Amino acid sequence: MNNHFVKAILLGILICLAIIAFKPTEKYIQTPTPNVNVDSNNRLIQIAPNTIGIVDTGHSTGKEQLVIFEYDPTKKTFKVVHTLEYEDIFTHPREYGIPVRE
Numbered sequence: 364m365n366n367h368f369v370k371a372i373l374l375g376i377l378i379c380l381a382i383i384a385f386k387p388t389e390k391y392i393q394t395p396t397p398n399v400n401v402d403s404n405n406r407l408i409q410i411a412p413n414t415i416g417i418v419d420t421g422h423s424t425g426k427e428q429l430v431i432f433e434y435d436p437t438k439k440t441f442k443v444v445h446t447l448e449y450e451d452i453f454t455h456p457r458e459y460g461i462p463v464r465e
Contacts, residue, residue: 415441418449 406418413434421427429449432441452459 414444 408416408418408429410416410431413436414431415434416429416431419426419428419430426448427450429447430443431445431447433444434441452461456463
């Protein structure tokens, strides 16, 4: 009788572990915020008041992109607003609202 009791408990534990292992989880993919080092090799662009863009040459991220920052005067910090692979602008200008001569 004791042997059947232990088998039942172990079977229950195995079932619980299987349920935990195969339980569906939410898929959440967060794109990392680019870490852009500002030095003399990067180009800094004033886009609008309190908005700047830094051309990331790809040394830290692996791809060349324009990283747009917005300045928050109350916190006195810059926040990444958008990243844009600027090569796309040159290859597909109409998608970004840039007029093209025919």
